[in-house]
Amino acid sequence: MSRVLRASAIMAAGTMVSRVTGFVRTAVLAAAIGTFALGDAYNVAYTIPFTLFDLLIGGVLSSVVVPMIIRRQQADPDGGRAYEQRLMTIGFVALTLLAVVAVALAGPLISLYSTDWGPRQTEVAVRLAQFILPQIAFFGVGAIAGAILNTRDRFAAPMWAPVLNNIVMIGVAVVYYVKLGGAGTDVDTISDADLALLGLGTTAGIVAQCVVLVIALHRVGFRFRPRFDLRNAGLGEMGRTAVWTFAYVGISQLGFLVTTKLATGAGERAPGAGNAAYAYAYQLFQLPYGIIAVSVITAMLPRMSRGVAEGRLETVRAEFSSGVRLISVLLVPAGLLLMVLGPAVTVLIFSWGNMTVDSAVYIGNVLQVFGLSLVPFSIFQLLLRVFYSFGDTRTPAFLALGNVTVNATLSVIAYFTLPAKYIVMGLAFAFTVAYVVGSAVAWVLASRRVEGLGGRKVAAGLSRMYLASLPAAALALGVLWITQELTGLDALSAAIMLAAGGGLGMVLYLAIAHRMRIPEVSSIVGMVAGRVGR
Incomplete structure (x- = not known):
């Protein structure tokens, strides 16, 4: 567990900075464009390139490419270098063509993801x-570079590179707001030049992120040389394995479309x-x-893949067990605190510029609901990596089908009722x-695959974590009630709620969990104490 903890701590530091700057990015962007017509138009246009990338390439990277690179590194005389060069060549060419086609089909793509929009809002979107879709090529090349880095156990650059993207986008949003002020949310008056600032600025951030990853890959010894000898690229094996990944991603994106x-x-x-309120709440939930x-x-998948390749199921079980406990020990209190303090989080972030407190509170209400799903969503993602480590992409596709069926059915019911x-x-x-349903089904199937995942032990551990979290949630709820009674809800009171309720609540949880001898908390406390004592 200590090895996973150390690797995860290094990545978490970069991810923390990335997500915090992402917080700022989201807040500044929302202040500039709001959550009405322009906000909805931007968020739909912004998600399409990620959707297309995931649909055609992205899912293959995590489920197929990383395990295959590791196998080629172990089996090929050159340590898999030629294979990696072919992979980068294919990715660059395919993603560039995809970006060109996507720009040409921007109109139909927007129509596919929108409902009952007027002509002007559709035109703006x-x-x-058209300005944002070219980022597909840069985002994809960066993702391939990140996958190769992960197989070398180099996790820092992929976690830190998004920081530069966020900084670029923060600058773009600030310039946009300073230039247009309150008029920046009006789709009827916004000019093509202003849309270019938003769209091309968004793409520029992804370009910067890609450059950082390519430089990091160069520094670990990778030298890109275009290779078109595709006969040795392993495309047949990749295609057979990836076909179910495409099915998984396609099913997932169908659910996203709904x-x-x-x-x-x-x-x-x-x-x-x-949609803007949903998108902003989902980003904060993430x-x-x-x-x-x-x-x-990220740290688990390469190690589990090596364990499978060497026929050691005990390694897979150990990596998964340590992983699920490590994520749950912090996500359990985080989920409960989001359920209590969601509006405080969003008022602090979003009640500025062209946003109102009421709009920010609504995003917070959506975030509170998402807080319920934080633990099951994360465990589901961990379970998928068990199947991916075996090269099994078929089972995740059927799991996705079940997820989408449940989600879409309940969503349609919600829409009409x-x-x-x-x-x-x-x-x-x-x-x-x-x-919740998907995690339960995936657990049963994964447990059969690796001959047991220790479900009773994990359930007992989760129960203790939730028990330790309840006083923290109660403290946060008390701070929320007292602060609202004394000052109402604005940005200042929201900051007090988060500092006193969230901050002290998490400290209280860690203290109680440590006294309850929850091993993962003791490991975290020991690691922090060791660092402070140096």
Whole structure:
């Protein structure tokens, strides 16, 4: 566990800075463009390149490419160098072509993800998409570079590179707001030059991120040389393995499409309570997952893949067991605190510029619902890596089908039964239920694959973590109530709630968990104490 903890701590430091600057980026961008027509248009245009990348390339990287690179590193005489060069060549060419095609089809893509938009809002979204979609090529090349770095156990650069992206985007959003002020949210008056500032600025951040990753890859000895001898590229093996990954990603994106269309429709019925609110809440929900779980998951997959390649199932079980305990020990209190302090988080971040306190509170209400899903969502992602380490992409595809079916069904029910203002909150609840069910099913299947995952032990550990978290949640709730009674809810009171309720609540949790001898908390406390004592 100590090895995973150290690697995860290094990555978590970079991810922490990345997510904090991402916090600032989201807040500044929301202040500049709001959560109404322009906010919805931008968020749809912004998500399309990531959707296309995940649909065609991204899912293959985590589920197929990393295990295959590791196998080639062990089996090839050159340590897999030629294979990596072929992979980078194929990725660069394919992603460049994808970006060109996507820009040409920006109009149909926007229509696919929007509902009941007027002509001007659609026109603005299409123009933004044309400026943003070229980032597919740069984002993809950077992701391939990051995957190769991970196979060399070099995790720092992929975790720190997004910081530069966030800094660039913060600068773009500040310039946009200073230039346009309150008029920056009006789709009827915004010019093509202003849209170019937003769109090209967004792409510039991804370009900077890609450059950092390519430089880091060069520094570890990788030398890119275009190789088109694809006969030795292992495309047949990759294709057979990846076909189910494409199915998984396609099914997942179908679910995302349903959610986006329902959220944009909700925004037309209740302005300010649409896709932008869902997108901002989801980004904040991803903060603790990104800082804690992604770091552990990234460190786990190469080690589990090596364990499978060497026929050591006990290594897979040990890596998974340590991983699930490490992420849960911090995500359990984080989820409960989000459920209590969600509006305080969003008021502090979003109640500036062209945003109102009411709009910020609504995003916080959606975030509270997402807090329920933090632990099951993260465990589900860990479970998928068990299958990926075996080269099994078929089982995750069927798990995705079940997830999307549950999520889409509940989302449609929410859309047609809830008042317009509560639809997006209903979509977040549908997401939560889908991952609770999906995690239970995935656990049973993964446990059979590795001959046991210690479910009773994990359940007992989670129960103790939740028990230790309840006083922290109660403290945060008390601070929230007292502060609201004395001052109301504004940015200053929200900061007090987060500092006193969130900060002291987490300290209280760690103290109680340490006294309860929860091993993972003791490891964290010991590591921190050791660092401070030096």
